[in-house]
Amino acid sequence: MRLEDLPENWDLIIIGGGITGAGILSLASRMGLRVLLLERNDFAWGTSSRSSKLIHGGFRYLREGKMSLTWASVKERERLLKEAPGLVEPLGFLLPVYRDRGLGRWPLETGFTLYDLIARKRDHRFYDPEAFSMRSPHVNRDMLVGGFKFSDAQVDDARLVLRLIKEAHLSGSRVQALNYVTVNQITRDASGNVSGIDATDTETSVQRALSCRVVINATGSWVEALHPSPDPGFHIRPLRGSHLLFPLWKLPTILALSFFHPSDGRPIAAIPWEGGLLVGTTDIDYKEDLLVEPAITSKEVSYLLEGLKHEFPALDISAKDCLSSFSGIRPILSQRGKAPSKESREHVIWVSRGLVTVTGGKLTTFRRVALHALKAAGPFLPSGTPEPWKGPLFSPVPHAAGENCNLSPHAWRRLCGRYGDAANELVSKAAPEDLKTIPGTKTLWAELPFAGRYEQVHHLSDLMLRRVRIGLLSPSGATGHLDRIQELCAPVMSWDSARWKMEREAYHEHWKSKYAPLPIPSDLTRKTGSLR
Ligand SMILES: Cc1cc2nc3c(=O)[nH]c(=O)nc-3n(C[C@H](O)[C@H](O)[C@H](O)COP(=O)(O)OP(=O)(O)OC[C@H]3O[C@@H](n4cnc5c(N)ncnc54)[C@H](O)[C@@H]3O)c2cc1C
Known part of the structure; x- marks a missing residue:
């Protein structure tokens, strides 16, 4: 369905298809709206495909x-581990402790004990230098006094968003989600109450005015482009965080490794993810136009390296x-001029x-954020609308393992987590x-044609960077696989060969400018330091 085919009247319109919008859609779809x-x-x-992929306390x-953010985060982590197996999975972490840098053993011990108490399980352990190494x-090993093992969880962030949207969509014809549609403005009636939105299809330029009782700007x-902050001293402070991806053999590990950066003491993590090694993150003010897609800078590459x-x-x-x-x-x-990493992560x-x-x-806390947003929207919804849904977020995954197709239990679990019943x-x-x-x-080859057929793929970059993540995990953005991918996907997608050619070229250019690892100028390899 496209913008011109949509019904005109809605109870609720959500703007933004990241984790916040997807979480709200998921809960709202169970409220009969x-x-x-x-x-x-x-x-x-947006940010929801560019995170560190941690579901963490x-x-x-x-x-x-x-304390309250950690409490809520640990509770949500435990809930997601239970409800979304194969998509949200446990992840063990190692954290070395040094005599001359970073946090010492006892402050860390206190923190991990609290962490465990919230999760109601004993999950951390200290090892001496030998055992840790x-x-x-x-x-x-220089000045190493030992290290901790503790647990958190990880996710494929973009697939989490997609699963929430897909399952909400499947819940009934009253729920729709469209990508590549920009909301230009929120419309109001003569008394100043919200009456709907004006939107444009970013591909066809078709415009529509739609009516609704309430809009959630997510x-x-x-x-702030759609709703400037009501408090003049309190504004969005865009902070860029960047990651590098390496092949896992470069640092073979099944546990993630967390450590403090030698120049500024910020925590950095090297995380095994989807067959690669994810290293990040930075945290610096983003001074560019917010409409420009962010990309890593040489200075950030140097800092992470x-x-x-x-x-x-x-x-x-x-x-x-890389x-x-x-x-x-x-x-x-942000309200005051704090260091980026000290700013609040509360919604x-x-x-x-x-x-x-x-x-x-x-x-991590998207469900809680969605609950709060829907509670705030409650007074504007039709009378008799039930309370926001508090039950399980995902439909149960199928039990029938892929026995006939020789998939390993792990591969089957991973597929169920990403695609649910499908x-x-x-x-x-x-x-x-x-x-x-x-x-x-x-990633299985079969995921590509499946996504191409059923998951509202408009461009090759949607497929390579978000439906599956091989654009991040394979050398040169997986361009070496494009012949096979075209062969697999062409029968189920409506693109002719000219469109494939154009998409392949556009994807390659896009990858080179926004996702390629940057070469480091020689002056930066010598002089590095804090990013603040
Ligand atoms: C480097 C980094 C690492 C992180 N790591 C973690 C982590 O490991 N764990 C964790 O829990 N959190 C992490 N976070 C935080 C988390 O990723 C974000 O808080 C979250 O993704 C924000 O989701 P969102 O839906 O609010 O925003 P977004 O994902 O940015 O979604 C907003 C969407 O709105 C769309 N939009 C904007 N304007 C319009 C318009 N006019 N019309 C229609 N659509 C519009 C945008 O295109 C965008 O897709 C990290 C963040 C960063 C930057």
Whole structure:
């Protein structure tokens, strides 16, 4: 369905197809509402495909005394681990402790104990230097006094958004979600109450005015374009965070490694993810136009490499080992001139006569953020609307393992987590050779035509960077696989060969400018330091 085919009247229109909008759509779809979500780019195009992919309590928030955020995050983590197996999975972390830098053993011990108490499980342990080095053989042993193992969880952020949207959509004809539609403005009646929105299809330029009772503005870092902050001293402070991706063999590990950067003491993590190694993040003010897609800078590349080299000196990791990079913008609400990493990660909600704006927050706490946003929207919804849904977010995954297709239990679980009930169809439609993984990744070839057929793919970058993540995980953005991908997807997508050619060229250019690892100018490799 496209913009021109939509019904005119809705109860609720959600602007923004990141995790916040998708979470709200998911809960609202269980409340019997006529609800529409509109996304200007692709679903999860914004920060929600560019995170560190952690569903985490946020140990650092505990250090900062933000007990309630840690509490909520740990509770949500435990809930998601239970409700979304295969999509949200446990992840063990190692954290070395040094005599001359970073946090000492006892402050960390106190933090981890609190962390465990909230989750109601004992999940951390301290190892002496020998035992710790056996678990992380490449770690810098100079001044090492030992290290901790603790647990959090990880996710494929874009697939989390997509699963929420898809399952909400499947729940009934009263729910719609369209990508590539920009909301230009929110319209109000003569008394100043919200009456609807004006939107444009960004591909065809078709325009529509739609009516609704309430609008939720869930546009992340972009919220103030549609609803300026009601408090003049309190505005979005866009902070860029960037990551590098390496092949996992460069630092073979099944546990994530967390350490403090030698130049400024900020926490950095090296995380095994989807067959690659994700290293990040930075945290710096984003001074560019917010409409420009962010990309890593040479200075950030140098900073991350400096951290890696210091922590894993024997591995000789360099920029030439890097597969890709990506950058996202944190939607942070800021009142004072704090250091970026000290700014609050709590969400905020502003309400103005039928317009609810919600921003800030974390991927981890999206359900809680959605609940709060829908509560704020409650007074504008039809009388008799039930309370926001508090039950399980995802439909149960199918039990029938892919027995007939020789998938490992792990691969089947992963598919169920990403595609829910549709995993059965994905597998049953696939040729046996397409149920193999793409080298260096956990992605099956069969996921590509499935996504191309059913998941509102408009451009090749939607497919390569968000439906599956091989554009990040395979060398050169997986352009070496494009012949096979075209062969697999062409029969189920409506693109002719001229369109494929154009999409392939556009994708390659886009990848080179926004996702390629940057070469480091020689002056920067010598002089690095804090990013603040
Ligand atoms: C580097 C980094 C690492 C992070 N790591 C983690 C982590 O590990 N764990 C965690 O819990 N959190 C993490 N976060 C935070 C988390 O990713 C964000 O808080 C979250 O993704 C924000 O989601 P959102 O939906 O509010 O915004 P977004 O994902 O940015 O979505 C907003 C959407 O609105 C759309 N939009 C804007 N204007 C319009 C318009 N006019 N019409 C229609 N659509 C519009 C945009 O295109 C965008 O897709 C991280 C953030 C960063 C930057």
